[in-house]
Amino acid sequence: MRRITPAALKAAIRDGRELAILDAREEGEFGSGHLFWASPLPLSRLPLIARALVPNPRARIVVTDDGRGLAERAAAELEAMGFADVSVLEGGTPAWERAGYVLFSGVNVPSKAFGEWVEHHYGTESIDALELKALIDRGERLLILDSRPFEEFTRMSIPGGINVPGGELAYRIAALAPDPETLVVVNCAGRTRSILGAESLRRFGIPNRVVALRNGTMGWELAGLACARGATARYREGTPPELEQALARAEALRRRHGVGLINRDTLAAWQQDGTRTLYLLDVRDPREYEAGHLPGSRSAPGGQLVQATDSWIAVRNARIVLIDDTGVRARMTAQWLAQMGHRDIHVLEGGLEGPLESGPWQPEVALPEVETLPLRSVKAALEAGAGRVVDLARSIAFRESHIPGALWGVRTRLDALAGRLPDQGLVAVTSPDGNRLAALAVEELEELTAARVGVLEGGVAAWAAAGLPLAADRTNPPDEACIDTYLRPYDRNTGVEEAMHAYLSWEIDLVKEIARDGDAGFG
Known part of the structure; x- marks a missing residue:
């Protein structure tokens, strides 16, 4: 079994070639300390998700763990599945740290760090929970938009909020806030999706003042305020009537950040190119995806794709093609991924033209015959x-x-x-x-x-x-x-308030940590 030293892996991260760093531990264990660009590939689920995380069997792969031998087991499974270029990090994460390199706690670290970078880079405006509560109590004209998936929103939300997942915000905002004097407040559970959602609307150029709710629902509860439970208010589905204006604004952002446009012929050629990794991701709402999607594409709702990029894209420097029905959501998502450092990213024109498949995404895996x-x-x-x-x-x-x-x-x-x-x-x-x-x-x-x-x-x-x-x-x-998941503060049974404070401090400190690591490449 091939092995790679920490120094050689650090050089590989910086050489510009395709590279996937896969951590074989369960997500909860992974969250205790891992490499910045590592994606979790839990050994327990490896056969089900490996080909989705790494679509090209020729891709260069390095498998890590904390030195317990899980990486060796995962590497052997990957080789048995046909992956041809697999190495194990010698000594795992302890050796990486001994070599003087940075380990990161938590999950979805590249996306979380990117959110903090966006706030610093663009000067995203925010307000805290008590400021928002005062505005609500005074009856000010405002719109509270929760940028998380509906399942998270209905579990706990800011009273009066409307669920508009991050990938839908720019697409739907004209219908949601027709009055330019209305203050738009974007929130999530913590910071990342609040910041990215608010900055999406600011970059989009709407006339309203847009702010992020500082520290989201966690900040709301830490301020002694009560979240709503079971809320169901959501954006109106269907193609917005203001599509032409939305597409023009999204197109301007695509051009500004160097996102490519390709047609179906180019996509077909790339799908036959075995020398490169290709991700084909549909950024619409999952229900839209299930109703009809391009064969070979995977559902990756735009807001979640930016918030948890490592859950979909494990290969750095791969080709990424985003799909939607009108071009707005794909462009908005792509421009954020481009700023995150994904340089070979494109939007498919006419992405839903031609024969479509229906139903949810399913992994390509040969299952054993069982009773x-x-x-x-x-x-x-x-x-x-x-x-x-x-x-x-x-x-x-x-x-x-x-x-x-x-x-x-x-x-x-x-x-x-x-x-x-x-x-x-x-x-x-x-x-x-x-x-x-x-x-x-x-x-x-x-x-x-x-x-x-x-x-x-x-x-x-x-x-x-x-x-x-x-x-x-x-x-x-x-x-x-609960080794299989990195528990969020409000998933815990004890020390919830302390965990909230620690989590929010961790997010804020990520800017300093990525500077120490030196490999983020944002901008």
């Missing part, structure tokens, strides 16, 4: 005390909803459940991705029990649809066991 256990059989086994459900959902999703008595686990770490599995009867495995992850875990569970192991027919969704009860327990799994 499907009928829902009624699993229910009967559970009632008789002769069965167990193993749920591989994200830990925070498991807390919110799971089959009563189910065990939560992480694939590749299932030996932790060995003493809690029955020796006979049924073990039904489920995962919310259509049981793909569950299918990969069946063989691993069969090594731990003599019980009959299979995937649960229809998963938890089918269980709920059948009217069967679900359980919720915010403490199961406990915070310290």
